[in-house]
Amino acid sequence: NGGWYTLTIDMNAQTYTWAAIDAPTTEYANITLIGGFNSWSPDGEIELSQVSTSPHNWYVLQASFASDTELKFRANHDWGVNWGTGINVGDTYGGTGVNNGDNIKVPAGTYDVYFNDITGQYMFISNETEE
16 A cells, blocks of 8 residues: 555564655665775675665675675765664574664675665575585
8 A cells, every 4th residue: 555664574473564664765876885895995885786666675685705704884985974784694694784883794605695775674684505
């Protein structure tokens, strides 16, 4: 019925809830990953692509990190808006970033990364295969 909502799914309980949220007031030209993997340099930021049908959702496929690193999401190649949580995606695949939050710890590997700029929610899905 119009408006903006978040969908929360509890896979263990097999339930879901919808919650209304305020309409976004800011749109970003770009969202990137920056961190220890590129010496926190704007020259080596990883650009996320915007989902064309859902402009506040972003993703990058096959983001590779040669060694364990720390990183943040940031908007418009500027530190004015950046998201972090201080969690380790080796322990939990996602979280909800907050502006100026602590760095996100990421084990070495290759990931598909998804991010929502309204809620700050993100996921790192490992592309590593178990042998």
